[in-house]
Amino acid sequence: MAMRQLILPASSKPANHEYLSQNIVVMNTRPQTQTPALTQVVKIAQFSDCHLFADKQAEHFGANVYQNLDKILADISKQRDLDAIIFTGDLSQDHSRESYHLFAELVAKHNLVQPVHFLAGNHDDFDLMKQSLTGSAFAQTDVIELDDWQLFLLNSTSSTPAGVVNESDLLTLSSELNANKQQLVFMHHHPVDAEYFIDRHGLTNQPYFWQAIKRYPSIRAIACGHVHRGMQLVGPEQMPIFTCPATSIMFGQDPEQLIAESLTPGYQVLTLALEKQLRDRQEQVQAVNIDVSYHYLSN
Numbered sequence: 001m002a003m004r005q006l007i008l009p010a011s012s013k014p015a016n017h018e019y020l021s022q023n024i025v026v027m028n029t030r031p032q033t034q035t036p037a038l039t040q041v042v043k044i045a046q047f048s049d050c051h052l053f054a055d056k057q058a059e060h061f062g063a064n065v066y067q068n069l070d071k072i073l074a075d076i077s078k079q080r081d082l083d084a085i086i087f088t089g090d091l092s093q094d095h096s097r098e099s100y101h102l103f104a105e106l107v108a109k110h111n112l113v114q115p116v117h118f119l120a121g122n123h124d125d126f127d128l129m130k131q132s133l134t135g136s137a138f139a140q141t142d143v144i145e146l147d148d149w150q151l152f153l154l155n156s157t158s159s160t161p162a163g164v165v166n167e168s169d170l171l172t173l174s175s176e177l178n179a180n181k182q183q184l185v186f187m188h189h190h191p192v193d194a195e196y197f198i199d200r201h202g203l204t205n206q207p208y209f210w211q212a213i214k215r216y217p218s219i220r221a222i223a224c225g226h227v228h229r230g231m232q233l234v235g236p237e238q239m240p241i242f243t244c245p246a247t248s249i250m251f252g253q254d255p256e257q258l259i260a261e262s263l264t265p266g267y268q269v270l271t272l273a274l275e276k277q278l279r280d281r282q283e284q285v286q287a288v289n290i291d292v293s294y295h296y297l298s299n
Contacts, residue, residue, distance in 0.1 A: 046267060048246055049121065264298065
């Protein structure tokens, strides 16, 4: 399967600054000589894989993951133009109820501009997540409806660390998908191989997943967590896949074992630009562009 990665070495990351921004032209039918009548922009912050413990001082491979998450949320809180904020799983490392409570307290503390929508990761108890992540700081919906976009939160957890997308979840996506809008699908597990050890715990039914996704040409990209690196992968039909940096640690790309390459926390911002032209009194989409920027913060 074809794959492309866009990564800078960990040593090249400047502190407190987004260090890589990549623009992906997903669709463009506009003649070069024609100026779009309207460009609508949607901005989404995605954070993932915080791996909290009940103890605020506990460390994960040498990183104080509670402090890391606190810094990430403080940085996200400075961005007041976000249209959505999404957490893509692996909240807890020790499976404790207290770890979920700490996550809820930190999110509420930072007064984010949008409520946090969330998915479970392979480390999480989704029932416990839903019990703990309540109130105005959170939203427990699987679809975020925006003017021109639908953001789908697709469950990929299973009884093992690896991922599975179930038929029932894909049927829900199918029933709620609006073909007059564009879609971006968020999930925890990566739906193509990343070519390092994490693939042992990737999505196990990739062909089934892609067969379903390819039925809907208005799905423009996939965004996921789990891999602990900010990368852009490419799936079938050149579908962009944006993997989110972790707020805990960055994984090295060792083929055999988990190596903590960096303790620097990060997150990503996806900017979706939709170009429209007015024809016969109707707006027609002519181009879809997705910009991803990775934000890393110093320890």
